[in-house]
Amino acid sequence: MEQGWVRNRQSRITALYRLFDVLLIQGILYACLTFFEVPPGKDWLIAGLLASVSFAFIAESVELYRSWRGETYVRILGTVTVAWVAVCIFLILLAFSFNTFSADYKRPAVIAWLVSTLFGLAFWRFCLRQVLFSIRLRGRNTxxxxxxxxxxxxxxxxxxxxxxxxxxxxxxxxxxxxxxxxxxxxxxxxxxxxxxxxxxxxxxxxxxxxxxxxxxxxxxxxxxxxxxxxxxxxxxxxxxxxxxxxxxxxMLHARWHQVGSSSLLSVFDTPIQGFDGWLKRLEDLVLASIILTVISPLMLFVAVAVKLSSPGPIIFKQRRYGLDGRTIYVWKFRSMTVMDDGDQVQQAKIGDQRITAVGRILRRTSLDELPQFFNVLQGTMSIVGPRPHAVAHNEEYRSLVNGYMLRHKVKPGITGLAQIKGFRGETDTLDKMSRRVEYDLEYIRRWSILLDLRIVFLTVYRGFYHKNAY
CATH class of the missing domain: 3.40.50.720 (NAD(P)-binding Rossmann-like Domain)
Known part of the structure; x- marks a missing residue:
């Protein structure tokens, strides 16, 4: 292989990538049908074609076929996963819409096809990456x-x-x-x-x-x-x-824009827009619906406990800054005897007398945050994102912490990168708030669906109890 062979034929190789993906999707489909002894009828042919066409379209949308020289394999894997999961959701919704889940569509064959194809798409890219890595270590294609x-x-x-x-x-x-x-x-x-x-x-x-x-x-x-x-x-x-x-x-999320014949470089921008915004919203709707279904008995129990433990409403509503700094109302189970929402809001501290007996348990375990899943369904919050602060705290810290307001370039979340890194609860020093903001901005720079799922997993795995939550 001579120097630059791959580089000089980049367009042809990219076309082969697309062709190989189509062949792999079709090949795994027929392999699964053969294994489960399912006749490859007309419906299966249509499913395979729809999967190939929709994957090609979505892959282009997420720029799967661009050059990945400077990217990690984790980034490639995340992009492949996003594209194929979107295809799976599309096919499932289409099947239910047209009532095509007939006896011919055996569930084991469908599941095997969808799962195996994801592994196949990811694995062959890993192999190709290793081959190119080996070639370049030998001084070729450099x-x-x-x-x-x-x-x-x-x-x-x-x-x-x-x-x-x-x-x-x-x-x-x-x-x-x-x-x-x-x-x-x-x-x-x-x-x-x-x-x-x-x-x-x-x-x-x-x-x-x-x-x-x-x-x-x-x-x-x-x-x-x-x-x-x-x-x-x-x-x-x-x-x-x-x-x-x-x-x-x-730079928060750099991206080139074209306005007529002028090229602009965005310095402070959000990564969650267009197709990614739709994907993030779909993630929120699916996860919030599942979680609310599971925790509804617990929420009913907490609501009764709050009502019986102290006078006042069950739900506390407080103004926060949402996407682009717009004011939203965030819902929580009431955990205090007061409901501050003015120009000055005092953060909860150790031994705070305003916290009720039930409220202390709710705050320690984060159960007071559960109503915010309804904020997610409403669209004012996300499952994962920077935690929303009271409006009074935003006005206090925006002049003290550099880049503080940039955390509002995405929707606020129920959990976030700062929370799994340990920066949760009271921010009694400027350094604690600065570190929290650093992680919030890092989340915006690195955002991906895989990062969201990792944060959700670590939030559940490490538990909702935290010693810094008063």
Whole structure:
């Protein structure tokens, strides 16, 4: 296999990916029918075709067939799972809608097909990834890369590329720009990466066809030089990337947008929109319906206990900030003798006299939060997301914690990443609130259905009882 063989035939290989997925879906279907001795009639043929077409459509929607060089296998697995689960839901709803669950549709065969196909789609991608990894370790299907700018961000990028050989990108060295040089960064790395010359020398090598990939790691204040460098590299065939090291750490969910002929880079945005938003909503509806069905006897028992233990309403309603900072009302079982919802709300503390006897148990076990599953069905909350704070606390901390209000770029949740990391209950110090917000923003950056399911699992596995909940 010669250098760049895969790269030069990328479009053909992507077409083969799609074809192989279709063949795998159809092949596993007929294998399951054969195993369970089910005649492959017309209905099965239609089911197979619908599965193939809908998977192809959804896979395109979630960008399953894009390049995955820089991604982890977990990310690939999550995308495949999302696409195939969506297909399964579509087929099941279609079957019920048209009453096509006849005797021919034997449930073991259907279940075996749906489950085996998911494993098949995931497994062959794992195998392909390992093959490409092996090829690149042998020095084939690789790209040579240089980095312009001896900056901390540039050296970090070089380290990331070196520690991820599966990307097939080999850093040859750096080209220096003295006026924008990070001297301490260069001194720390002078023996690890060679300095190959100036920007003009890099351009000359690019024009001669000697560069595959160029990374520009200059600070954003070097705007004029970056623009000039891009103009020069437009006369080469090198692939050029810009590392926006000035504000990259502050990006919440970066995405390119097109407005007419203008290209915009969103810095603070939500990952949960479009198809992902529909998927997240479906997740909430399914999980909330199942959970409410299971816990309804418990909720009835808690409601009676609250009513009998102290005077006042069973349900306490408090204003919170929801999606995009809009005011919503969050429901809880009343656990206190007061129902603060004004400009000042005092957080519960150890030995707080406002908490009722039953309320203390409810707060320790998080049972007071159970009515919020109705908020989820209503659409004002999600199962997983940043926990909503009282409006008074939002106004207090938005000026004290950097990026605090960005946690409202998604719907608030009943549980979240901060909660499973231990930041639950009273935030009596600024550091505790800052750490909670850090995890909330990390959740938004990393959001996926798999992450949601992991948080739900860990919430149940570790239990609802928490020593910090007063």
């Amino acid at each position: 790209r040579s890369a240089v980095i312009i700018g001896c900056t901390d961000a540039g050296y970090k990028l070089a380290d990331d590329l070196m520690t991820n050989p599966q990307l097939g990108i080999h850093v040859v060295g750096f080209y220096d720009v003295p006026e924008f040089q990070d001297r301490s960064a260069r001194e720390r790395n002078c023996t690890r990466f060679p300095i190959l010359g100036t920007v003009d020398e890099a351009v000359a090598k690019g024009r001669a066809g000697g560069l595959d990939v160029v990374f520009i790691a200059l600070p954003m204040r070097a705007e004029d030089l970056i623009s000039e460098t891009l103009d020069k590299f437009s006369d080469t065939t090198a692939t050029v990337h810009i590392l926006p090291n000035f504000f990259v750490a502050k």
